Amino acid sequence: xxxxxxxxxxxxxxxxxxxxxxxxxxxxxxxxxxxxxxxxxxxxxxxxxxxxxxxxxxxxxxxxxxxxxxxxxxxxxxxxxxxxxxxxxxxxxxxxxxxxxxxxxxxxxxxxxxxx
Numbered sequence: 164x165x166x167x168x169x170x171x172x173x174x175x176x177x178x179x180x181x182x183x184x185x186x187x188x189x190x191x192x193x194x195x196x197x198x199x200x201x202x203x204x205x206x207x208x209x210x211x212x213x214x215x216x217x218x219x220x221x222x223x224x225x226x227x228x229x230x231x232x233x234x235x236x237x238x239x240x241x242x243x244x245x246x247x248x249x250x251x252x253x254x255x256x257x258x259x260x261x262x263x264x265x266x267x268x269x270x271x272x273x274x275x276x277x278x279x
């Protein structure tokens with residue numbers, strides 16, 4: 164972060180969760196931590212106006228990970244894959260510095276709509 168501030172440009176991307184906004188009875192502590200991360204990124208974004216750093220929060224829905232399998236062992240085959248998120252990070256990192264993405268919310272279709 165110090166290097167980015169010195170050069171007055173750069174980007175920091177954080178991975179949140181849709182549960183950071185909606186909460187979750189399945190993982191309340193996790194949801195609370197992602198909500199706190201969301202507030203932290205919003206605070207950093209205000210600071211970014213003066214230091215030239217873009218702070219972006221990606222809040223994915225269901226991603227096929229060990230954690231998601233521990234919450235729901237019957238996950239559909241068509242949920243997001245980890246490489247989907249990494250491709251989104253790559254895309255965002257290649258956008259012009261004049262663009263800011265406040266928060267990027269991405270969901271698995273149709274899984275997250277049926278199981279929201």
